[in-house]
Amino acid sequence: MIELPRTAYDKLVYRAYDGDDREVCGVLAGDRGDDHTVVTDVYPTENVAETPEIRYEIDPEEQLEVIEQIEAQGLEVAGFYHSHPAGPTEPTPRDVERATWPDVSYVIVALDGYPYVGSWRWREDEETFEGERVRVCETLEDASRFPL
Secondary structure, eight states: OEEEEHHHHHHHHHHHHHTTTSOOEEEEEEEEOSSOEEEEEEEEEOBOOSSTTTOOOBOHHHHHHHHHHHHHTTOEEEEEEEEEBTBOSSOOHHHHHHOOSTTOEEEEEEOSSSOEEEEEEEEGGGTEEEEEOEEEESSGGGSOOOOO
C-alpha cells in the first residue's frame, strides 16, 4: 500500500494537468517498507525525454540532486511518478523496461477522463510491476505509521 496525504495527491494530479499533452515526472519522498510506503512530499523534475508526449526521463544529474535533498531531510526515496496524459492507467511495456529501483512505488497519474492515480511496486526478481493499493489521507498525521 502507498499512502498519500491530500496535499501530495493534489500536487500529482495538478502537475499532470499542467503538463497538458506531455508526460510529467518526479520523485516521491517519505518512509518506505517492503510493502508499505508513506509519501511525505513530491519533488517535480523536468521531463527530458526526446518525445515527452509518450515518454518520460529524469535527467540523471537532477535526479541525484533531488535524492540528496530528500536524504538531507532524513527521508528516503519512496518512489517515482509520471503521468499518462491520454492513458493507459497502468504501466506500459516501456515503463517495465525502464524500471530500475526494486521495491519502490511507481505512481502513474492517468488523465484519460477522470484523473486516476495508481501505484505499482517494481519487483526486480520477478521483472514485473505489482499493483498496490493507494490510500489518500486528509493529512500526513492520518497516514498509518509503521516500523521500518
